[in-house]
Amino acid sequence: MAITASMIKDLREMTGAGMMDCKKALTEADGNIDKAVEILREKGLAKAAKKAGRIAAEGLVATYVSEDGKTAALVEVNSETDFVAKNELFKTFVSETAKQASLTKTDNIEDFMQEAWHLDNSKTVQDILTEKISVIGENLNIRRFVKYELDLGVIATYIHGGGRIGVMVQLSSNDSSDKLAEAGKNIAMQIAAANPKYISSDDIPADYIEKEREILKQQALNEGKPANIVEKMIEGRLKKSLKEVCLVDQAYIRDPEITVSKYLENVSKEIGADVSIKAFVRYETGEGIEKKEENFAEEVAKQMNEQ
Numbered sequence: 001m002a003i004t005a006s007m008i009k010d011l012r013e014m015t016g017a018g019m020m021d022c023k024k025a026l027t028e029a030d031g032n033i034d035k036a037v038e039i040l041r042e043k044g045l046a047k048a049a050k051k052a053g054r055i056a057a058e059g060l061v062a063t064y065v066s067e068d069g070k071t072a073a074l075v076e077v078n079s080e081t082d083f084v085a086k087n088e089l090f091k092t093f094v095s096e097t098a099k100q101a102s103l104t105k106t107d108n109i110e111d112f113m114q115e116a117w118h119l120d121n122s123k124t125v126q127d128i129l130t131e132k133i134s135v136i137g138e139n140l141n142i143r144r145f146v147k148y149e150l151d152l153g154v155i156a157t158y159i160h161g162g163g164r165i166g167v168m169v170q171l172s173s174n175d176s177s178d179k180l181a182e183a184g185k186n187i188a189m190q191i192a193a194a195n196p197k198y199i200s201s202d203d204i205p206a207d208y209i210e211k212e213r214e215i216l217k218q219q220a221l222n223e224g225k226p227a228n229i230v231e232k233m234i235e236g237r238l239k240k241s242l243k244e245v246c247l248v249d250q251a252y253i254r255d256p257e258i259t260v261s262k263y264l265e266n267v268s269k270e271i272g273a274d275v276s277i278k279a280f281v282r283y284e285t286g287e288g289i290e291k292k293e294e295n296f297a298e299e300v301a302k303q304m305n306e307q
Contacts, residue, residue, distance in 0.1 A: 060162075093128075155169070
């Protein structure tokens with residue numbers, strides 16, 4: 001399969017690896033980008049199988065919580081430039097979109113766009129978006145949303161960096177005191193800072209664990225470690241790696257001497273009711289979206305031709 005400049009660009013954005021390393025990995029993987037990511041990780045040239053470079057798109061994330069605290073939503077709306085993302089008209093639209101998401105009856109973005117706008121039932125969400133595009137003069141996109149409805153406990157939200165990162169977390173508990181709300185805010189800040197993938201190890205898919213084990217094994221072999229100690233090494237590394245992606249096993253950011261699990265245990269004792277994390281979501285503006293770089297493809301093509 002022919003390796004194109006665009007494929008190299010995508011892989012470089014995903015891994016942060018060097019241009020020629022990306023080309024070699026893609027060649028070895030016969031153009032399969034997921035396999036190329038694994039190859040780079042095995043060689044120690046990529047730290048994680050995700051977009052690790054600059055955030056690719058502009059825009060904002062925003063949250064909305066109903067007055068009774070029982071319904072909340074998190075949305076991401078993208079713009080072409082950071083300048084527009086700082087525009088008050090755009091900020092207001094994103095906030096209104098978050099409220100719209102808290103009222104929605106769907107979890108599908110296509111259906112969401114066809115719902116009646118909460119401030120003007122004669123228009124759809126798509127109609128309002130089209131109007132904003134016309135007024136602001138940039139292409140805008142309501143990319144994604146999630147809605148939580150509370151059973152028992154509290155929903156907490158946190159916005160970081162003026163709308164760059166948004167978090168929503170639901171804590172389950174029979175308690176509804178200010179102490180629980182404070183714990184929710186602390187956990188939301190933890191998620192924003194530490195970016196976990198799962199609540200606990202029970203939530204990690206078996207294929208994720210197996211893939212991590214294989215990558216760590218190849219890393220150890222590439223480091224020249226003796227085969228007879230590789231297995232013991234990778235189990236230790238795997239345990240450490242999995243702790244980093246599980247929220248309850250992470251070091252608590254406000255007291256690194258304890259884990260998030262221990263912090264919640266302490267909160268439970270303080271309020272006299274069990275507290276657990278039911279769900280969380282973290283959005284980072286533009287994550288996974290490729291930003292247009294006018295000269296990058298030409299630069300890659302030139303280097304490829306020189307090889």
